[in-house]
Amino acid sequence: MSFTTLIDVATLASHLDDPNWLIVDVRHQLADTAYGARVYGEGHIPGAVFLHCDRDLSGSMTGCNGRHPLPAPEKLATLFGQIGLGPATQVVVYDDAQGMIAGRLWWLLRWLGHDQVALLDGGLAAWQAANRPLSTALPPVRPAAAFVADERDSRVDADYVQAFLQTSRLHLVDARSPDRFRGENETMDPVGGHIPGAVNRFFRDNLQADGRFKPAAALRAEWLAVLAGAAPDQVVHQCGSGVSACHNILAMEIAGLTGSRLYAGSWSEWCADPARPVVR
Numbered sequence: 001m002s003f004t005t006l007i008d009v010a011t012l013a014s015h016l017d018d019p020n021w022l023i024v025d026v027r028h029q030l031a032d033t034a035y036g037a038r039v040y041g042e043g044h045i046p047g048a049v050f051l052h053c054d055r056d057l058s059g060s061m062t063g064c065n066g067r068h069p070l071p072a073p074e075k076l077a078t079l080f081g082q083i084g085l086g087p088a089t090q091v092v093v094y095d096d097a098q099g100m101i102a103g104r105l106w107w108l109l110r111w112l113g114h115d116q117v118a119l120l121d122g123g124l125a126a127w128q129a130a131n132r133p134l135s136t137a138l139p140p141v142r143p144a145a146a147f148v149a150d151e152r153d154s155r156v157d158a159d160y161v162q163a164f165l166q167t168s169r170l171h172l173v174d175a176r177s178p179d180r181f182r183g184e185n186e187t188m189d190p191v192g193g194h195i196p197g198a199v200n201r202f203f204r205d206n207l208q209a210d211g212r213f214k215p216a217a218a219l220r221a222e223w224l225a226v227l228a229g230a231a232p233d234q235v236v237h238q239c240g241s242g243v244s245a246c247h248n249i250l251a252m253e254i255a256g257l258t259g260s261r262l263y264a265g266s267w268s269e270w271c272a273d274p275a276r277p278v279v280r
Helices: 009-013 035-042 073-082 102-111 123-129 158-163 216-227 245-254 266-270
Strands: 021-025 090-094 117-120 171-174 235-238 261-263
Touching: 009 123, 073 102, 090 102, 090 123, 102 117, 102 245, 117 123, 158 235, 158 261, 158 266, 171 245, 216 245, 235 245, 235 266, 245 261
Parallel strands: 021 090, 090 117, 171 235, 235 261
Antiparallel strands: none
């Protein structure tokens, strides 16, 4: 059996010694980029490897391609192979940020054709709440694997968004907090506001009070309201830099609403060009 959206603590705990499973810790803080490696060293789920959101899960910034541009598929494929991620590997990703960072790796793997990846529901907090152990030991080095990228049509660029802005071809969903969507309290990007025609679905609205995802039926009802009649394959997700938007893609997948895509450059790329329209 493979897991492609969520996995619970008990199931993960029963597979800690399974050589076909790979656990990846992607804890990260935007304001403290050394945070993830530091807390990983202080304690992580036994056997987990660490990947850095900026260094490993993002490409190089140019000043006009957003704060977390996508890495080249070839670079990602090499990295995945180096950590022993092969075509039959079940990957489990987790963070301590309500899935915001882990969703990025979940999406990246699916973008490159690897469906056997699941997010630990509730993240590290759920693991610790169940009194599961942490480890400070580095995991054994896994044999390198052959990871072949099979890139899917699951993303769009700024030209696509601009070409279909406010048309029936595009239903744009912004995952940022409501205040940032409105252009208030913007601290991450030099311009506040949102892309014209976008609707707001804060990624945290996918979660229950305990940090776990809402049941599939509840997510489906809420997301059908967000879609307002649009088909899932018309939906493009964005956020500030293409990270938390992946959380919304995962939520739609859990809800059975498949086929939506990511605008990876998101607001940080969009607002870098003063010729692009914005709403405040």
